[in-house]
Amino acid sequence: MGLSFKLTPRDVPSVKMQVLVPIMVTALTLLSGLAVFVAIGVDVGDAFTAYFIEPLSTLNGVAEWLLKALPLCLIALGLAVAYRANVWNIGAEGQLVMGGVFATSTMVLLQGTVHSGVLAVIMVFAGVLGGMLWAGLAAWMRTRFNANEILTTLMLVYVAQSVLQYVLVGSAASTAVLQDPNGAGFPQSATFPLEATLPLLASWMTLFEGTRLHVGIFLLFLIVPAFWVLMNKSFIGYQMRVAGLAPAAANYAGFSGKRLVWLVMLISGAMAGLAGALELVGPVGQLQDSWRPGYGFTAIIVAFLGRLNPIGIVLASLLMALLMLGGEALQLAMSLPKSVSSLFQGLLLIFLLGADVLVNYRVSKK
């Protein structure tokens, strides 16, 4: 329509374009971000300094950057596994919230009965379970009733947010089970006691004094390699790729589609629940009804930007964490809404999807 060009599929993806596209996409995103700031009359220099420079200019800023990259990376790894198998879990945000609810419930139940130092770990495991439960619901509905998982996982995000409200906000007919009894009726849990939080790096590395960085970050050294092996070296990973690329061939080879859906859903739910629990036992330390970290949605972009590949996802989560951090800085500095960062994230993904045509197709005149 109007633009006359023809796309011819390449035999193999272009290596040159695979390198060029991310650079092009980043440049295009920055340029259009610039255009938006000019259009709404924001000082471009100030906005860009506030967005990209200031957040990383202090050690605390760097720590906050890593703290944001951690959940993004964890969730995106799980999502990448699902997307590779053509299972579209887009409700990680809900699974994350349930992770937080489960972790907090565990604290309320077990506080004072277990050895200190163990409680936080149990809470993290409970969070993983919560995420798996929420994703498992969607897996059950997909395998038992064929219900489209894009819609069920997303609808369950809204339901999870209502659950969060339900357990924290009291009403005439129900008691808010997780609400702080000494909290003057505020819709939040009690502040987590010391044994329900993870140790800070600052406690034995003076370099990190004053930052909120916690030991949870070390999980990445375990989880990233594990996912690399799972995706690239295991038989399950092979089944996922076949199911994603050629569902008919997967059926022919006798791979069970249903088992695969369950598996990838539970893995992605577990990672989202883990991220939610870590967020609470780490930097947040309290469950609030307004808890909407947004990591679950941003991680979708991280997964694509990292090309569904563990190493790529680590890098993409760092970039996206910077965009989120910048969004918050901009909110403070220039009272722009925090969701500005989702504008940048959306632009980045749209440019990436559009530019990927150059990797897989040869463009010629009609």
Added chain:
Amino acid sequence: MDIFLTSLIASVLLAAMPLVLAGMGELITEKAGVLNLGVEGMMLMGAVSSFAVALWSGSAWLGVLAGVCVGMLFAALFAFLVVRLLTNQVATGLALTILTTGLSALLGIKFVGQSVTGFTALPIPFLADVPVLGEVFKQSLLAYLSIALVVFLAWWLYHTPSGLLLRAVGESPNSAHAIGFDVVKVRYGATILGGALSGLAGAFISLVQFKAWQEGITGGVGWIAVALVVFATWHPSRLIFGALLFGLMRSMGFAVQAANASVQDILDHSASFASGVLGFLTNAQVLNALPYMATVVILCWISRDWQKIKLNAPASLGQPYNG
């Protein structure tokens, strides 16, 4: 109970209109073989731009026009990516929604807390005087026109050559191409028409339903509209029925609050178990979650018969076509 029913009927229609419009738009888009998951995003952009223009020009109609145009613009962007550049439709739709969530929040920051006159109710003589049910005939002119538009589109899709062409492209793009039709052009058209309806649905939310703007004002209505298309197994008449059903669930909360006294009355006069159940069901959080839970349950119910879905879904839905 009269007050309860009257306010319930009024809010059901208000809540159902955006669903009907956006759902019809998505239905037409999908009938041409394109799965646009950006409905929620196009609605947000329609809502913020129509509110801005209505506020600035003082004319609600100009606002509606702006909402429709902006919806078309973003649908055209989406169509260029998926129809012309053959990008993954699921990922592109998500990207569109994420982008517009941020953009609409940024553009709308100045309008939070402001209000517009919007549209005033235009009661139809005599019919509007009927007790309780008369509420149906006290809508805005925009609502009457929207209903007419949806009915016309439903007729158009099945009873005109161009409607047939659109459906043929969705069933078998290769055959449509072989007999000389331009698949790309039809898919562009269907997607942009879908965007226009989503934009209109957004305008309805900000100018008629709430007469205000706030970040994320659509609250998942766009996603429910996508689910409604599956619920309706791609049939317009079932879509309208489904929208009313979901409108009912979305408005339970409003209606219960509006008629709180009568519910309290029931609570006081019923046995403790029943009042416990009713208390749970009328809990604000449960009511808020109701439309989403219902969407999930009904989606399962409809989808359980895989043959029926396969038979009704456009055969090329979601698949790129490189012409």
